[in-house]
Amino acid sequence: EVQLVQSGAEMKKPGESLKISCATSGYNFTTQWIGWVRQMPGKGLEFMGLIYPGDSHMRYRPSFQGQVTISADKSVSIAYLHWLNLKASDTAVYYCALSGLTLGGCFHIWGQGTLVTVSS
């Protein structure tokens, strides 16, 4: 069974750094794109970016480029979302989701979400 299990909720202060994770199992980690999706409180889904763990090829939505870093560790089949300098506006639930073998597909499996709260 394919599973994406995300790390737990985080409470951080503005200016701090954070890395959240998405642990995968049940499929070949290097052959499917994994995406990250933000959902701010009471709002809709926003695509952030995708990574292909096989060669670390990435696609970012322009508004997130430079604000976050997406990475993947093939040795442990985990994808990451990393912030260097959190802002209060980063408060949201973040989902990882499996996108398949090629770009342009759907997100067919989702993680359970990680709530990130940034407050002074």
Add this chain to the structure above:
Amino acid sequence: SYELTQPPSVSVPPGKTTSITCGGSDIETKSVHWYQQKPGQAPVLVIYYDSDRPSGIPERFSGSKSGNTATLTISRVEVGDEADYYCQVWDTTSDYVVFGGGTKLTVL
């Protein structure tokens, strides 16, 4: 940037059929996917590639596309279908995923 337009809300009595639309320029050239999200839960794929249904999704859920509009149709609506629904495409011009703004389905 590419935009998908959904109605903010739709209401339907139990047992009836309802449709949720997703409008976008040249959407007929793109593959449309639909997600259901219940409160406090992660989204679930309910329709992919315009009209295919993942295993485990009831046949009551169907998808179609015509002109500049994709449509998710739910027949014999149940109280358990109450959720937010999002459409999604891959925009080949900007080369990234685009979600619609979401539609809140209320069953009353």
